[in-house]
Amino acid sequence: MNQLHGPATSPFVRKTWIALQEKGIAFEHRQLDPLAKTSAFLAMNPLGRVPVLEEDDGTYICDSSAICDYLEHVQPEPRLYPEAPRDRARALWYEEYGDTALTQICARVFWMHIIIPVRSGAPVDPAEVGAFVDEHFPPALDYLETQAPEGSGIVAGRFGIADISLASPLRLLDLAGAPLDAQRWPRLEAYYRRIMGRPSAQSVVTAEVAATEVFRTTGNAPVE
Protein backbone atom coordinates (compact mmCIF):
# COMPACT_ATOMS: atom_id res chain seq x y z
CA MET A 1 0.00 0.00 0.00
CA ASN A 2 1.12 3.60 -0.60
CA GLN A 3 2.74 5.27 2.38
CA LEU A 4 2.54 8.96 3.18
CA HIS A 5 5.52 10.14 5.24
CA GLY A 6 5.48 13.21 7.48
CA PRO A 7 3.73 14.72 10.50
CA ALA A 8 0.01 15.39 10.05
CA THR A 9 0.55 18.92 11.37
CA SER A 10 2.45 19.81 8.20
CA PRO A 11 0.16 21.73 5.84
CA PHE A 12 1.83 19.94 2.94
CA VAL A 13 1.22 16.51 4.44
CA ARG A 14 -2.39 17.50 5.21
CA LYS A 15 -2.92 18.75 1.66
CA THR A 16 -1.64 15.47 0.24
CA TRP A 17 -3.64 13.41 2.76
CA ILE A 18 -6.88 15.20 1.81
CA ALA A 19 -6.17 14.77 -1.91
CA LEU A 20 -5.56 11.03 -1.41
CA GLN A 21 -8.82 10.76 0.51
CA GLU A 22 -10.79 12.74 -2.07
CA LYS A 23 -9.44 10.41 -4.75
CA GLY A 24 -10.26 7.33 -2.69
CA ILE A 25 -6.65 6.13 -2.87
CA ALA A 26 -5.69 3.92 0.08
CA PHE A 27 -2.53 4.78 2.00
CA GLU A 28 -0.82 4.30 5.33
CA HIS A 29 0.45 7.26 7.28
CA ARG A 30 4.07 7.04 8.50
CA GLN A 31 5.55 9.38 11.09
CA LEU A 32 8.72 11.18 10.09
CA ASP A 33 10.41 14.18 11.71
CA PRO A 34 11.35 16.49 8.83
CA LEU A 35 13.97 18.26 10.95
CA ALA A 36 15.87 15.00 11.59
CA LYS A 37 17.84 14.64 8.38
CA THR A 38 18.63 10.94 8.66
CA SER A 39 20.27 9.16 5.76
CA ALA A 40 17.06 7.14 5.27
CA PHE A 41 15.05 10.36 4.98
CA LEU A 42 17.54 12.01 2.62
CA ALA A 43 17.51 8.89 0.47
CA MET A 44 13.77 9.43 0.03
CA ASN A 45 14.05 13.18 -0.52
CA PRO A 46 17.47 14.83 -0.78
CA LEU A 47 15.85 18.16 0.16
CA GLY A 48 14.86 16.63 3.52
CA ARG A 49 11.26 17.78 3.31
CA VAL A 50 7.90 16.17 3.76
CA PRO A 51 5.59 14.92 2.40
CA VAL A 52 7.06 11.94 0.62
CA LEU A 53 4.72 9.44 -1.00
CA GLU A 54 6.24 5.96 -1.12
CA GLU A 55 4.65 3.63 -3.61
CA ASP A 56 4.36 -0.14 -3.44
CA ASP A 57 7.31 -0.63 -5.76
CA GLY A 58 9.57 1.58 -3.63
CA THR A 59 9.25 4.71 -5.77
CA TYR A 60 9.36 7.97 -3.83
CA ILE A 61 7.45 11.02 -5.00
CA CYS A 62 8.30 14.25 -3.18
CA ASP A 63 6.65 17.65 -2.85
CA SER A 64 2.92 18.04 -2.21
CA SER A 65 2.31 19.78 -5.54
CA ALA A 66 4.12 17.09 -7.51
CA ILE A 67 2.28 14.36 -5.59
CA CYS A 68 -1.16 15.93 -6.05
CA ASP A 69 -0.54 16.46 -9.77
CA TYR A 70 0.59 12.83 -10.00
CA LEU A 71 -2.53 11.62 -8.21
CA GLU A 72 -4.67 13.57 -10.68
CA HIS A 73 -3.00 11.75 -13.56
CA VAL A 74 -3.12 8.24 -12.14
CA GLN A 75 -6.68 8.67 -10.92
CA PRO A 76 -8.45 11.47 -12.85
CA GLU A 77 -11.79 11.17 -11.05
CA PRO A 78 -12.95 12.95 -9.05
CA ARG A 79 -11.12 15.84 -10.69
CA LEU A 80 -9.21 18.14 -8.35
CA TYR A 81 -7.70 20.32 -11.09
CA PRO A 82 -9.97 22.24 -13.49
CA GLU A 83 -9.75 21.43 -17.19
CA ALA A 84 -10.29 24.91 -18.65
CA PRO A 85 -6.89 26.62 -19.00
CA ARG A 86 -7.83 29.79 -17.13
CA ASP A 87 -9.48 27.92 -14.28
CA ARG A 88 -6.51 25.59 -14.06
CA ALA A 89 -4.13 28.54 -13.88
CA ARG A 90 -6.19 30.13 -11.14
CA ALA A 91 -6.28 26.86 -9.19
CA LEU A 92 -2.49 26.57 -9.42
CA TRP A 93 -2.18 30.17 -8.26
CA TYR A 94 -4.26 29.51 -5.12
CA GLU A 95 -2.29 26.33 -4.53
CA GLU A 96 0.90 28.38 -4.66
CA TYR A 97 -0.57 31.05 -2.40
CA GLY A 98 -1.55 28.43 0.16
CA ASP A 99 1.84 26.74 -0.02
CA THR A 100 3.77 29.99 0.43
CA ALA A 101 2.21 33.17 1.85
CA LEU A 102 -0.46 31.41 3.88
CA THR A 103 1.76 28.63 5.17
CA GLN A 104 4.43 31.08 6.28
CA ILE A 105 2.12 33.08 8.54
CA CYS A 106 0.07 30.16 9.88
CA ALA A 107 3.14 28.02 10.58
CA ARG A 108 4.70 30.90 12.49
CA VAL A 109 1.65 31.14 14.76
CA PHE A 110 1.76 27.36 15.31
CA TRP A 111 5.43 27.61 16.27
CA MET A 112 4.82 30.54 18.62
CA HIS A 113 1.99 28.73 20.42
CA ILE A 114 3.06 25.10 20.36
CA ILE A 115 6.75 24.58 19.68
CA ILE A 116 8.69 27.61 20.90
CA PRO A 117 7.27 27.55 24.46
CA VAL A 118 8.38 23.97 25.13
CA ARG A 119 11.75 24.52 23.48
CA SER A 120 12.47 27.82 25.22
CA GLY A 121 10.80 27.03 28.53
CA ALA A 122 9.06 30.42 28.34
CA PRO A 123 5.26 30.71 28.06
CA VAL A 124 3.52 32.04 24.96
CA ASP A 125 3.96 35.79 24.69
CA PRO A 126 0.52 37.16 23.69
CA ALA A 127 1.99 40.56 22.83
CA GLU A 128 4.50 39.01 20.46
CA VAL A 129 1.84 36.83 18.82
CA GLY A 130 -0.52 39.80 18.55
CA ALA A 131 2.13 41.99 16.95
CA PHE A 132 2.92 39.27 14.42
CA VAL A 133 -0.76 38.72 13.58
CA ASP A 134 -1.44 42.45 13.27
CA GLU A 135 1.46 42.92 10.90
CA HIS A 136 1.25 39.81 8.73
CA PHE A 137 -2.34 38.58 8.68
CA PRO A 138 -4.15 41.49 6.99
CA PRO A 139 -1.97 41.55 3.86
CA ALA A 140 -2.47 37.82 3.33
CA LEU A 141 -6.01 37.33 4.54
CA ASP A 142 -7.71 40.52 3.32
CA TYR A 143 -7.00 39.29 -0.20
CA LEU A 144 -8.51 35.86 0.50
CA GLU A 145 -11.54 37.51 2.10
CA THR A 146 -12.26 39.10 -1.30
CA GLN A 147 -11.82 35.74 -3.05
CA ALA A 148 -13.61 33.33 -0.71
CA PRO A 149 -16.67 31.76 -2.34
CA GLU A 150 -20.16 31.14 -0.93
CA GLY A 151 -19.67 27.42 -1.48
CA SER A 152 -16.66 25.12 -1.30
CA GLY A 153 -15.05 25.84 -4.66
CA ILE A 154 -12.95 29.00 -5.01
CA VAL A 155 -12.38 28.27 -8.71
CA ALA A 156 -15.45 27.97 -10.94
CA GLY A 157 -17.53 26.99 -7.91
CA ARG A 158 -16.06 23.50 -7.92
CA PHE A 159 -14.12 22.00 -5.00
CA GLY A 160 -10.54 21.07 -5.84
CA ILE A 161 -6.84 21.52 -5.23
CA ALA A 162 -7.14 25.27 -4.62
CA ASP A 163 -9.56 24.75 -1.73
CA ILE A 164 -7.47 21.95 -0.23
CA SER A 165 -4.32 24.08 -0.48
CA LEU A 166 -5.89 27.10 1.22
CA ALA A 167 -7.58 25.18 4.04
CA SER A 168 -4.52 23.08 4.88
CA PRO A 169 -2.35 25.88 6.30
CA LEU A 170 -5.32 27.63 7.96
CA ARG A 171 -5.84 24.44 9.97
CA LEU A 172 -2.58 25.24 11.79
CA LEU A 173 -4.37 28.13 13.50
CA ASP A 174 -6.97 25.77 15.01
CA LEU A 175 -4.22 23.41 16.13
CA ALA A 176 -2.37 26.34 17.68
CA GLY A 177 -5.50 27.23 19.65
CA ALA A 178 -5.62 30.58 17.85
CA PRO A 179 -8.37 30.12 15.24
CA LEU A 180 -9.01 32.45 12.34
CA ASP A 181 -10.87 35.58 13.45
CA ALA A 182 -14.42 35.06 12.12
CA GLN A 183 -15.36 38.68 12.78
CA ARG A 184 -12.44 40.09 10.83
CA TRP A 185 -12.55 37.58 7.94
CA PRO A 186 -16.11 36.15 7.96
CA ARG A 187 -16.29 34.91 4.37
CA LEU A 188 -12.89 33.25 4.56
CA GLU A 189 -13.62 31.67 7.93
CA ALA A 190 -16.98 30.24 6.78
CA TYR A 191 -15.39 28.92 3.58
CA TYR A 192 -12.54 27.35 5.56
CA ARG A 193 -15.03 25.64 7.91
CA ARG A 194 -16.91 24.19 4.93
CA ILE A 195 -13.71 22.66 3.59
CA MET A 196 -12.84 21.34 7.05
CA GLY A 197 -16.29 19.73 7.27
CA ARG A 198 -15.53 17.40 4.37
CA PRO A 199 -14.90 13.76 5.34
CA SER A 200 -11.49 13.94 3.65
CA ALA A 201 -10.39 16.79 5.93
CA GLN A 202 -11.98 15.23 9.00
CA SER A 203 -10.00 12.05 8.36
CA VAL A 204 -6.79 13.89 9.30
CA VAL A 205 -8.05 15.31 12.57
CA THR A 206 -7.10 12.47 14.94
CA ALA A 207 -3.58 12.31 13.55
CA GLU A 208 -3.02 16.07 13.52
CA VAL A 209 -4.32 16.57 17.05
CA ALA A 210 -2.11 13.73 18.29
CA ALA A 211 0.92 15.16 16.47
CA THR A 212 0.24 18.62 17.90
CA GLU A 213 0.25 17.14 21.38
CA VAL A 214 3.62 15.51 20.73
CA PHE A 215 4.99 18.83 19.48
CA ARG A 216 3.50 20.67 22.47
CA THR A 217 5.05 18.31 25.01
CA THR A 218 8.39 17.46 23.37
CA GLY A 219 9.03 20.28 20.91
CA ASN A 220 9.59 17.73 18.17
CA ALA A 221 7.57 15.87 15.55
CA PRO A 222 6.31 12.37 16.32
CA VAL A 223 8.51 9.54 15.07
CA GLU A 224 7.73 5.87 14.34
Ligand SMILES: N[C@@H](CCC(=O)N[C@@H](CS)C(=O)NCC(=O)O)C(=O)O
Ligand atom coordinates in the same frame (compact mmCIF):
# COMPACT_ATOMS: atom_id res chain seq x y z
N1 LIG B 1 7.09 22.70 -1.55
C1 LIG B 1 7.12 21.61 -0.59
C2 LIG B 1 7.32 22.17 0.80
C3 LIG B 1 7.53 21.05 1.82
C4 LIG B 1 8.00 21.58 3.16
O1 LIG B 1 8.58 22.68 3.26
N2 LIG B 1 7.78 20.79 4.22
C5 LIG B 1 8.24 21.16 5.55
C6 LIG B 1 7.28 20.64 6.61
S1 LIG B 1 5.83 21.61 6.73
C7 LIG B 1 9.56 20.47 5.80
O2 LIG B 1 9.72 19.33 5.46
N3 LIG B 1 10.49 21.21 6.41
C8 LIG B 1 11.75 20.67 6.80
C9 LIG B 1 12.88 21.52 6.33
O3 LIG B 1 12.68 22.41 5.47
O4 LIG B 1 14.00 21.29 6.82
C10 LIG B 1 5.82 20.79 -0.70
O5 LIG B 1 4.84 21.32 -1.25
O6 LIG B 1 5.80 19.61 -0.31
